[in-house]
Amino acid sequence: MRVTDSIVYRQINTELSRKRSNLFSLQEQGTTGLKFQSIDEDPTSAERVRLLTESLEAAKHYEKNINRSRIPLEAGDSALEQSTELLKRAKELALAMSNDTVSASERAIVAGEVQSLYDTMLELANTKAGGEYVFSGFSTDTQPFLTDGTFVGDTGVKQVDVGPNSQLNVNLDGAQAFTAAGGIDIFAELDTLVTALQTNDVATVRNQLTAMDSGLNQVVEARTRAGLKLNQLDVASSVRDRIEDSVVAEKSQIIDIDPVKVFMDMQAESKSLEDALAVSQKVMSISIFG
Numbered sequence: 001m002r003v004t005d006s007i008v009y010r011q012i013n014t015e016l017s018r019k020r021s022n023l024f025s026l027q028e029q030g031t032t033g034l035k036f037q038s039i040d041e042d043p044t045s046a047e048r049v050r051l052l053t054e055s056l057e058a059a060k061h062y063e064k065n066i067n068r069s070r071i072p073l074e075a076g077d078s079a080l081e082q083s084t085e086l087l088k089r090a091k092e093l094a095l096a097m098s099n100d101t102v103s104a105s106e107r108a109i110v111a112g113e114v115q116s117l118y119d120t121m122l123e124l125a126n127t128k129a130g131g132e133y134v135f136s137g138f139s140t141d142t143q144p145f146l147t148d149g150t151f152v153g154d155t156g157v158k159q160v161d162v163g164p165n166s167q168l169n170v171n172l173d174g175a176q177a178f179t180a181a182g183g184i185d186i187f188a189e190l191d192t193l194v195t196a197l198q199t200n201d202v203a204t205v206r207n208q209l210t211a212m213d214s215g216l217n218q219v220v221e222a223r224t225r226a227g228l229k230l231n232q233l234d235v236a237s238s239v240r241d242r243i244e245d246s247v248v249a250e251k252s253q254i255i256d257i258d259p260v261k262v263f264m265d266m267q268a269e270s271k272s273l274e275d276a277l278a279v280s281q282k283v284m285s286i287s288i289f290g
Contacts, residue, residue, distance in 0.1 A: 045254050052251040058164070059244040065160040066237050068130075069170035073230050076172040080223035083124050083177075084216060086117045087186070091212035094193055098203050100224025104200035111197035117172035118190040122147065123179050125187075135174025143172045151179045162236035163243070170229060177222035186215040 062130040094112055097107050125135055125145045132140035136153035151174060158171040175181035180188075196204035219270030 072129040072134045076134040077226040079124040087216040107197040147221040183218045
């Protein structure tokens, strides 16, 4: 009889221990919001969560690259937009000063305005964003254009990671935008226009109309390239966001609890433990007094 009682007690204690453990686990899940706390509890899921966490860290890295790259591109795009307006104005002035009725003194006055356009264009070509020169290639700490319009930057291509196995060229080529590398030397042509106006050289002023058109087209093409790069960053950002959302959802499915289900399971497990305790007390009472 003692052997039988011992077996019964062990079975009862084992069952009570199991139910207490289940209830404790559910309470812990309710407190932390997580299905498991350590690798030992679910090695397979824990490993998957580790990989997903690495993917999220990579996604954050791509996001930083995209946002960081957008700053100089937007600044460059703005500089090129303003440059087109300057060249339009230079063309308007050249056209007006091509008229034979305009006096030499009037052309000399307009020469001052064109010189101002030149100076402003130079400032735009030397635009900085985030402490770096936008049109200097790799030499972002070097001012790309000297006061005479000479390009002293480089044409290196800067690429950044924007996604898994995905890179984008994110810098702007100052030489292509403003120098003969892109078609004409815009600063040299503006300087020629200034000199022609100062010396009352009407023929050269007229010839500069074509140069202003060419310069305008050149800058517009450079801005188109800038816009394309910005669009590519937008696409990369959208793809990155979708990847991140997918990873976050999968990670949540693996590790996050369903609060309603856990609450209901806790109630059921608590009731089951109470019933088991009541039964065990009856069994032990019978065993003692039976």
